Amino acid sequence: MSNLPYVVSPGNVPKALEAIIAAATPEKVSQNFVKTILKIPGGSGDQMASFLKKIGFADSGGSPTEIYKKFRNGSERGWAAAESLRVGYAPLYRKNEFLHELSDKDLRGLILEETGLPTDSNVPGYILSCIKSLKKYADFGASVVTDEDSSPIPASSSKCTPPALRAGSTGQNTSAPRRDSRFPSVWMWNATLI
Numbered sequence: 001m002s003n004l005p006y007v008v009s010p011g012n013v014p015k016a017l018e019a020i021i022a023a024a025t026p027e028k029v030s031q032n033f034v035k036t037i038l039k040i041p042g043g044s045g046d047q048m049a050s051f052l053k054k055i056g057f058a059d060s061g062g063s064p065t066e067i068y069k070k071f072r073n074g075s076e077r078g079w080a081a082a083e084s085l086r087v088g089y090a091p092l093y094r095k096n097e098f099l100h101e102l103s104d105k106d107l108r109g110l111i112l113e114e115t116g117l118p119t120d121s122n123v124p125g126y127i128l129s130c131i132k133s134l135k136k137y138a139d140f141g142a143s144v145v146t147d148e149d150s151s152p153i154p155a156s157s158s159k160c161t162p163p164a165l166r167a168g169s170t171g172q173n174t175s176a177p178r179r180d181s182r183f184p185s186v187w188m189w190n191a192t193l194i
Contacts, residue, residue: 111124
């Protein structure tokens with residue numbers, strides 16, 4: 001059973017996301033940043049700081065991640081929002097990789113199945129509302145743009161293919177590539193991001 005990310009005031013999720021777009025990127029996504037800059041006060045601000053970490057906008061130390069930075073960029077916002085859903089709700093995506101296509105009823109059922117919560121609990125509704133807020137920004141067909149040349153990386157690119165699987169590989173490294181559990185669309189090779 002999973003502990004999926006949510007806040008008890010889901011209306012604050014779009015408010016925080018819009019404020020993230022407008023505000024300068026902070027050194028740390030702290031409770032003070034959330035309360036002062038994002039304008040989410042009190043206990044809701046405390047929850048929001050934790051929520052942003054759980055959906056991949058900040059690392060465990062509070063530093064903004066690539067997801068956070070790309071979300072602020074209008075041309076990459078869709079990819080970042082989709083990736084934050086994949087990170088934060090990975091247990092649901094393992095059950096159904098088309099989670100974002102499900103009806104509210106089916107998604108709520110999947111949330112209940114994964115969490116084991118009773119059907120009369122408020123928490124599945126909070127989780128559903130948070131997912132729906134992120135989905136409004138998400139583009140699941142978007143490509144990420146590299147810093148090298150500002151062109152999208154297609155899935156067939158050698159930049160996305162682990163070295164041992166590329167054409168002309170010497171095959172010296174025979175260990176299999178693996179996905180980074182924090183970022184399901186990122187491949188790991190010998191503990192180094194490809």
